[in-house]
Amino acid sequence: MSDHAQGAHSLHHLHQFESAEQQYESATLGMWAFIVQEILFFGGLFCAYTVYRNTYIEAFTAGSHHLDIFWGTLNTVVLIASSLTMAMAVRSAQTNSGPGRIIGWLIATIILGCTFLGVKAIEYTGKWHHHLIPNSTFQWNDPAFPTVTLGPAKIFYSFYFVMTGMHALHMIIGVGIMLWMIAKVRRNEISAQYFTPIEISGLYWHFVDIVWIFLFPLLYLIGRHH
Amino acid sequence: MSDAVKANGEPKNYLNDTYGIKSWLLTLDHKRIGIMYLITLTAFFLVGGVFAAFIRLELMTPKGDLFEAETYNKMFTMHGVVMIFFFLIPSIPAVLGNFLIPLQIGARDVAFPKLNLASYYLYALGGMFAIAAILMGGIDTGWTFYTPYSSSYSNSFVSLALVGVFINGFSSILTGVNFMVTIHKMRAPGLTWFRLPLFIWGHYATSLIQVLGTPVVAITLLLVVFERVFNIGIFDPTYGGDPVLFQHMFWFYSHPAVYIMILPGFAVISDVIACFSRKRIFGYSFVAFSSLAIAVLGFLVWGHHMFVSGQSTYASMVFSFITFFVAVPSAVKIFNWSFTLHKGSIKLDSPMLYVMGFIGLFTIGGLTGLFLSTLGTDVHLHDTYFVVAHFHYVMVGGMVMAFLCGLHFWWPKMTGRMYPEGPAKLGVMFVFAGFNLTFLPQFILGYMGMPRRYHAYPEEWQALNIMSTAGATVLGLGFGLTIAYFIWSLFKGEKAPANPFQAKGLEWDIPSPPIAHNFEAIPIVTWEAYPYGPEEAASQSTETATEPAKEDEVV
Ligand SMILES: [Cu+2]
Numbered sequence: 198m199s200d201h202a203q204g205a206h207s208l209h210h211l212h213q214f215e216s217a218e219q220q221y222e223s224a225t226l227g228m229w230a231f232i233v234q235e236i237l238f239f240g241g242l243f244c245a246y247t248v249y250r251n252t253y254i255e256a257f258t259a260g261s262h263h264l265d266i267f268w269g270t271l272n273t274v275v276l277i278a279s280s281l282t283m284a285m286a287v288r289s290a291q292t293n294s295g296p297g298r299i300i301g302w303l304i305a306t307i308i309l310g311c312t313f314l315g316v317k318a319i320e321y322t323g324k325w326h327h328h329l330i331p332n333s334t335f336q337w338n339d340p341a342f343p344t345v346t347l348g349p350a351k352i353f354y355s356f357y358f359v360m361t362g363m364h365a366l367h368m369i370i371g372v373g374i375m376l377w378m379i380a381k382v383r384r385n386e387i388s389a390q391y392f393t394p395i396e397i398s399g400l401y402w403h404f405v406d407i408v409w410i411f412l413f414p415l416l417y418l419i420g421r422h423h
Numbered sequence: 424m425s426d427a428v429k430a431n432g433e434p435k436n437y438l439n440d441t442y443g444i445k446s447w448l449l450t451l452d453h454k455r456i457g458i459m460y461l462i463t464l465t466a467f468f469l470v471g472g473v474f475a476a477f478i479r480l481e482l483m484t485p486k487g488d489l490f491e492a493e494t495y496n497k498m499f500t501m502h503g504v505v506m507i508f509f510f511l512i513p514s515i516p517a518v519l520g521n522f523l524i525p526l527q528i529g530a531r532d533v534a535f536p537k538l539n540l541a542s543y544y545l546y547a548l549g550g551m552f553a554i555a556a557i558l559m560g561g562i563d564t565g566w567t568f569y570t571p572y573s574s575s576y577s578n579s580f581v582s583l584a585l586v587g588v589f590i591n592g593f594s595s596i597l598t599g600v601n602f603m604v605t606i607h608k609m610r611a612p613g614l615t616w617f618r619l620p621l622f623i624w625g626h627y628a629t630s631l632i633q634v635l636g637t638p639v640v641a642i643t644l645l646l647v648v649f650e651r652v653f654n655i656g657i658f659d660p661t662y663g664g665d666p667v668l669f670q671h672m673f674w675f676y677s678h679p680a681v682y683i684m685i686l687p688g689f690a691v692i693s694d695v696i697a698c699f700s701r702k703r704i705f706g707y708s709f710v711a712f713s714s715l716a717i718a719v720l721g722f723l724v725w726g727h728h729m730f731v732s733g734q735s736t737y738a739s740m741v742f743s744f745i746t747f748f749v750a751v752p753s754a755v756k757i758f759n760w761s762f763t764l765h766k767g768s769i770k771l772d773s774p775m776l777y778v779m780g781f782i783g784l785f786t787i788g789g790l791t792g793l794f795l796s797t798l799g800t801d802v803h804l805h806d807t808y809f810v811v812a813h814f815h816y817v818m819v820g821g822m823v824m825a826f827l828c829g830l831h832f833w834w835p836k837m838t839g840r841m842y843p844e845g846p847a848k849l850g851v852m853f854v855f856a857g858f859n860l861t862f863l864p865q866f867i868l869g870y871m872g873m874p875r876r877y878h879a880y881p882e883e884w885q886a887l888n889i890m891s892t893a894g895a896t897v898l899g900l901g902f903g904l905t906i907a908y909f910i911w912s913l914f915k916g917e918k919a920p921a922n923p924f925q926a927k928g929l930e931w932d933i934p935s936p937p938i939a940h941n942f943e944a945i946p947i948v949t950w951e952a953y954p955y956g957p958e959e960a961a962s963q964s965t966e967t968a969t970e971p972a973k974e975d976e977v978v
Contacts, residue, residue: 211536212531212532212940213525213530213531213532213533213534213536213609214534214609215945219608219609222608223534223535223604223605223607223608223609226603226604226607226608227534227535227538227600227601227604230599230600230603230604230634231600233634233635234596234599234600234634234635234637234638235638237634237635237636237638237639238638238639238641238642239642240638240639241638241639241641241642241643241672241675242642244672245646245657245668245672248665248668249664249665252663252665253663331653331654331655331656332653332654332655333654346663347662348656348661348662348663348664349662349663351655351656351662352656352657352662352663352664354655355649355655355656355657356657358655359646359649359655359657363642
C-alpha cells in the first residue's frame with residue numbers, strides 16, 4: 198500500500214496511473230483541455246477586438262498603418278520556422294535519435310523564440326518613441342486620417358499591446374518550458390518509449406504560434422489596400 | 424493488510440500515514456488537498472459571513488446609522504467577492520470533488536496530483552490578494568466590478584482584488600482540467616460512463632464550465648486591471664470605449680458560474696437521495712444529461728442580466744427565451760428526485776434533511792428566476808431585493824445546503840468519525856428556519872421596490888427588514904453550531920465504520936478513513952450505479968470481485 202508508489206511500477210509511470218499508456222493519454226488530454234481554455238482566454242480578447250473593429254473601422258485601419266509590416270512579417274516567418282524546429286524536436290524524441298539531436302532542435306526553437314521576442318522589443322521601443330504606448334502619454338496625430346480621433350486610436354493600441362503582450366508572455370513561458378525539456382533530456386528522462394513531456398510542450402508551442410497567425414493579419418494587415 | 428497495523432493499534436490511513444505540517448502542505452494526496460481546501464474555505468466563509476452580519480445590522484434600521492454609504496458599499500462588495508469567488512465557486516468541487524472523485528471512480532489519485540496542489544496554492548494566493556485588498560481599505564464596486572466605475576472612478580483597492588480573483592480563476596480552471604481528465608481516463612475497469620455515480624456526472628459538467636467560462640472572465644478582469652494601472656482605453660467611454668461590453672464579457676462567465684456553483688450541489692443531492700430512499704435514482708440518464716444540458720445552455724443566457732443595460736430588444740427576447748429553457752433540465756432533476764423518493768424507504772438522517780431542504784429551497788429559487796427572466800417583470804424587479812432573495816435561495820438554499828448535506832454524508836469517510844446526529848438535526852432546523860426567515864421577507868421587499876445595495880430605506884419596510892436580520896441571526900447560529908459539532912466530532916465523535924449509511928459506491932467499500940492510495944487493488948465494476956434494490960444488491964454481492972494483483976504491483 199504505502200510502498201505501492203515505489204519500485205514496483207515500471208520506470209515511466211507515476212503512482213496514480215495503472216499503465217504508461219494511461220499516463221500518456223491523460224497528459225495529452227490534459228494539454229488539449231488546457232489549450233481549450235487558452236483559446237477562450239485569447240477568445241475574449243478577439244471578441245472585444247471584433248466589436249471595436251466594427252465600431253471604429255477607420256481608426257483601426259489608421260492604427261494598423263503605424264505598425265511595422267516588415268518586423269511583423271519577419272516575426273511570422275520566425276515563428277513558423279520555430280514550429281518546424283519544435284516538430285523536429287518531437288520527432289527526434291519519438292525516433293530515438295539521441296539526446297544531442299533533441300537538444301539541438303530544442304535550442305533552435307529557443308533561439309527562434311528569443312528572436313521573436315527581440316523583434317517585439319524593437320517594435321515596442323519604436324512605439325514608445327512615437328508616443329503610441331496606450332497610457333496617459335498616448336498622442337495621436339495622423340494627417341492621412343483626419344477623421345480619426347485620439348480615443349479610438351488609443352483603443353486600437355490598447356488591443357495591440359494587450360494582445361501581443363499576452364502572446365509574448367506565452368512565448369516567454371514557452372521558452373522556459375523548452376529549457377526545462379532540455380534538462381529532462383539531459384537527465385535521460387526522454388526516450389522513444391516516453392516522450393510525452395516533449396510532445397505536449399510541442400502542442401503548447403504550436404498553439405502559441407497559431408495565436409500569432411491570427412494576430413498578425415488582424416493587427417498588421419487590416420486595411421492595407423488603402 | 425495486517426502488517427500495516429500501526430504500533431498503537433490504529434490501521435494506517437491517509438491521515439496517519441505521515442505526520443508533520445510539511446506532510447500536509449506539500450501533500451499530493453487528493454484527500455489531504457480536499458481537507459486543506461475545507462479549512463481554507465471555512466475561513467473565507469466566516470470572513471464573508473462577518474460582512475453579511477454587518478449588512479444585516481445596518482439594515483435593521485431605516486436610517487443609515489451604523490455605516491456611511493461608502494462603508495456600506497464596501498460591506499456588500501466584500502461579502503459578494505469573498506462568498507462567490509473564494510467560497511461558493513470552489514466549495515463542493517474543491518472539497519468533496521477532490522476527496523471523492525478518485526474514490527468513486529476507483530482511482531488512486533487525480534490525473535495530475537502536482538497540478539492539484541498547485542491549484543490549491545493558486546486559490547490560497549488569490550485569497551491572500553483579496554484579504555490584502557480588504558485589510559488595506561476594501562473595495563466598493565459590487566462583486567460584479569462594473570465598468571466604468573471599477574476601471575476609471577473607484578478609489579478603493581479594486582486592482583488588488585481583481586488580481587486575486589484572476590489568480591483564483593486559474594485555480595478553478597486547472598481544477599476543471601484535472602477533474603475532466605481524471606474522469607475520462609482514470610475510471611476503474613468496467614466503470615463505464617453510465618455506471619458512474621451522478622456525483623461524477625455533475626462534476627464533469629462543472630469542469631466543462633470551469634474550463635470554458637473562467638478564461639473569459641479572467642482576461643476581462645485583467646483588462647480592467649490594465650485600465651486602472653496603465654490607463655489603457657478599452658472600456659473607458661471617454662475614449663469611445665464601451666462599458667456595456669464589460670458586462671457582456673463578465674456575464675458570459677458569471678452566468679455559467681452560477682452553474683459552477685449549483686451543479687456540484689445537484690451532484691451531491693443525487694447520491695444522497697438514492698442512499699436514504701434505498702432506491703436507484705429515478706431516470707438516471709435524464710439526470711446525467713440534464714447536467715450537461717445545463718452546462719451548455721448556461722453559456723447562452725448571459726444577456727438576462729442586461730435587460731435594462733441598453734442591449735437590443737431582440738437580443739433580450741432571445742436571451743429571455745433561452746433562459747426559460749434552462750428551467751427544463753433543472754425541473755427534470757427536481758422531478759426525478761421526487762420520483763426517487765416515491766415508494767422509497769425514506770430515512771430522515773440529517774444528510775437527508777438537508778436534501779429535503781435543498782429541494783424545497785432550490786425550487787423556490789429556480790421558480791423566482793423565471794420572474795426575472797421575463798422581460799416585463801424584470802424591469803420592475805431588476806436590482807431590487809427580489810433579485811437578492813432569488814440568488815440567495817439558489818446559492819445558500821441550494822448550494823450551501825447541498826455542501827452541508829455532502830459534508831455530513833461523507834464526513835465519516837473523510838475523518839473516520841461520526842458527527843453527532845442530535846445536534847446535526849438541530850443544526851438543519853436552525854439553518855432551514857433561519858434561512859427562510861432571512862430571505863422570504865426580501866422577496867416581498869423587492870416586490871415592493873426596495874433596491875439592493877442601499878444602506879437606508881423608507882420606514883414602512885422596517886418590519887420586514889427586522890425579520891430578515893432576525894433570520895440571519897438564527898442562520899448564523901445554525902452555521903456556528905454545525906462548525907462546532909464538526910470540530911467536536913474530530914476528537915470525541917464515535918469511530919466511523921466503513922459504511923455507516925449502508926450506501927453504495929466504491930468509496931464505501933474501503934475503510935473510513937481510506938488508505939493513502941485509496942485501494943489495495945483497483946476494483947472491477949460489473950454493476951450499475953446505486954444498486955439499492957434487493958435484487959440489484961444481490962447481483963452486486965455475487966459479482967464483487969477485485970482485480971487480481973498485477974505482477975508488477977506490490978499490494
Ligand atoms: Cu444569469
